[in-house]
Amino acid sequence: MRHGSPIRALGLLVPTALLALVGCTDGGAPEGPPSPDDAPDYSSAALWLPFDEAVAADDGSEEFPAGDDAPxxxxxxxxxxxxxxQVEGADGRGRALQFPGVCADDxxxxxxxxxxxxxxxxxxxxEPFSWGASVRLSPSETTxxxxxxxxxxxxxxxxQWKLQVDxxxxxxSCRVRGDAGALxxxxxVSVADDVWHRVVCHRDDEGVSVAVDGEVTRESGPSGALASSEPIRVGSPGVNDGDDQFSGAIDDVFLELGSSARVE
Known part of the structure; x- marks a missing residue:
């Protein structure tokens, strides 16, 4: 992976919500995520960015308020x-954010x-915690x-805790690095099919898991405590040359803390 130097900028905070599960046709065969109306409600989580409303900050930059009127x-x-x-989100989920396209320049x-x-x-x-988002990524937008x-x-x-698409x-993939090591x-399950997918990462005492539309993959082991003073960043770790820009659409970013944090 490429890792550029950190960039800092203005920002604030939020609580959470998410997207799509797996649906079936009348014959029982999966046909992709159904309406996100059926998705779990993350509105009581520690952080939730639904990206439904854009407002101008005092310095003229664009910002997206938290859901549930959080400050x-x-x-x-x-x-x-x-x-x-801002682009259309999955069915029933309002708006989402489209990030810059793939660029091959150095x-x-x-x-x-x-x-x-x-x-x-x-x-x-x-403590246990979960984080994730809903993503839409076409085959031409992978890196x-x-x-x-x-x-x-x-x-x-x-x-560090991180969700990326490889x-x-x-x-x-989900990565957690605490004071006991990295997992x-x-x-x-690929998400590069230009369809909305719900991706959830979860860390607990047993290890780390990633769930794509409810299908869970797990890695066991310790990771330890996390106490980063870095901002939470969506769409890229920074805006420097070599940073890993996401080039698809993202919605309903969330962070859920404590024993109520769910696995999928």
Whole structure:
């Protein structure tokens, strides 16, 4: 993976919600995620960015308020002409954000992310927690690493939790690095088919799991406590050359803390 240097910008905070499960035809064969109206309700979680409403911040930057009227927001950070665009979300889920397209250049690529300021109340510590988003990614939008949401960099102080989509196959992976080590789990289910998918990462005492539309893959082992002072970033870990820009659409980013954090 490529890892650029951190970038900081304005941001705030939020609680959570999500998307699509697996549906069936009359014959019982899966036909992809059904209406997200049936998705779990994450509105009581610690952080939720639904991306339904864009407002102008005091400095003129674009920001997206939290759901449920929470007093937090995600602020858009951009570089080289990049930006985010509100697009239609999955059925019943309002709006989503489209991020800059794939760029093969080594320098100067359009970049954009949404940044939520750090807050100790959002630190998972050593407790169970879940995080994730709904994503739509076409086969032409895959890269070596496309970062969906994360806090902390690969080796930054305080640890890291991250959801990204890996390689041409478009396989979601979850990484947790706490004070006891790092764990990575990768799903065998591709999300690179230009259809909305709900992806949930979960860390508990037993290990880390990734669920794609409810199909769970698990990796056992310890990861330890996390206490990062980095912002939570959606769509990319930064806007520097070499940062892993996500080039599809993202919706309903969430972080859920404590024993109620769900696995899928």
């Amino acid at each position: 937090y927001s995600g602020v858009v950070v951009q570089a080289n002409g990049g930006g985010v665009e 320098t100067g690529c359009p970049m954009a992310l949404v940044e939520v300021a750090p807050d100790p109340a959002l630190a998972p510590g050593s 070596d690493g496309s970062n969906v949401v994360q806090q902390g960099r690969f080796a930054s102080e305080g640890g 390689g041409d196959e478009g396989l979601p 990575v789990v990768t799903s065998t």
